[in-house]
Amino acid sequence: MTLSIIIPTLNEERYLGTLLNCLSRQTRQDFEVIIVDGTSQDTTVKVAQRYKNRLHLAIVVTRRGVAHQRNEGVRKARFSQLLFFDADCTIANDFIEKTLAYVKGKYTLAGAVVQFDNNDWQHRLINEGYSQMCTFGRFTGGFLNGACIYTTKNVFAAIGGFDTSILVGEDHEFGIRARPHCRRGLLPLPVMTSARRFEQVGPVRQVIQYLMMGLYIMVRGSIRKPHFTYRFGTHN
Template sequence: MSNPVGLPELSVIVPTLNEEGTLPELLENLGQQRGIAFELIIVDGGSRDDTRSLAASAVTDFHLVQVDSPAGRGTQFNAGVRWARGEWLLFLHADSRFADPTALARGVGHLIAESERLAAPLIAGRFALRFADTGGHHPGVYAFYESKARQNRPGCIHGDQGFLLQRQLFSRLGPFATDLSFLEDERFAERVFQQGKWLLLPAEITTSARRFVAEGLFRRQWLNALILNALAVGWFDFLRAAPGLYRVQDQAGRIDLRAPARAVWGLLRDRPWRERWRLCYDSAAFALDNAWQLLLVLDVRLGLRRNRDFRGEKTPCLDRWEKPLRRVCRWLPGRFFLAVGLGTGGYLLLIFGSRFPRR
């Protein structure tokens, strides 16, 4: 394990938990990066496989540090920061890869240039997302999610894109939330939006679709929508109580929607009717505020007809119709009727979700 003289410019922090199948490829991929001095900090959350021994025996051209930490991606990221020596931090998942050997150098250079140009030091970056290991299924759906991840909007930026930022900014916005075992990336991304600015970096990051394949793409996305809705309306009781909302990767399997459905009904049953109504109304507002995604679906469908590699480069439907759609969605009677619909039928769909076709 090499230890280059001098401090690294960048610290790459990767949490692991039973990642023996992905770690060797990650080390090889990062070893191909050129143009920047970086270190890799692997923070293990108690792996029961050979992850730790693989990291300990790895021979790399970059400085590699292995740290032990309690499990939980947010907790592991925070532990990695305490060992980091670089001015720049990259929070990366173990199944992430870069096809461009200058991706890290270009990412840091782009953020430095944009910070100087905009005179705004509170800038964080993430890479353009691509999915791998999809099994060739639902290419249009994955193209939509890849296009959505390139939108500079709240709710569109996730940890599988890699979070790149200066240590100074992390000190101001961090640490990652650890009161839940998941959603640390969503909550950190929101803090960046509140106090700074996100930029899309000029390189792609590839992440494995293994979770979607194991759990079922549409079941996973249905559950993700429920999770993000609960986060948006502040329903943390559900996020803490519902079983199986987000399992660690090595425990991922076909999602059974009946368990979260029971949690929804159990928690609603214990609330006064006024609180139930407020929850439904806030959920309706969340749904309407995200209605712009319907226009992005149209743009992706039209774009894929022209170019199979289309990933949201041009969005004429979204550009033309988002403002009129937003005015309609802010119509208070519309929010009222949608809230009634959510209260009477939305959660029934969740209950019967387990009967959806297995895809």
């Protein structure tokens, strides 16, 4: 095996099975999967346990916090290459094969173009804007979406992992700190993720919130205090 896949979860019983199904159908299977659950109040852990016979799967339960959970996953990881997914992602059957071929000998940090799984006109516009941000982020090193991040243990160790004091945007900050230590790329296949937050909050309101958080980060730095209402594990 060559790859450790780390998935932080919190109340993801409706979505996790879809991602694990995608992983079980991959054309290349030389990877382990580490579910790092933040004490879910639903059946997330039971959903994960159903895949123990289909995947090289480990389940870790720890305190909640996406940065902490990712760091815990790396501590348990056995292999030098790391791939982080959010639990509500969907990927093509050859995603792992093409990812490993793309990064081999070239890149030590890579994000993916992330698209939302709603095809109405508002979400199509959001997807186009997000696609441009993901592509541009490859060159600036500043935009990295936690839905899908590839890196190596060497890069991870060089910067001390994800900053657990950051409430929102720890993926963005990880990418900035990693710049001097990595060769950066953009994975060849997109990742589909749930539009649930946009659907529940409203597309316009959610985009405005993201813009406000982005502006705050640009002016004030990382978000370490609850200036914004941005909950995890509650959008089902």
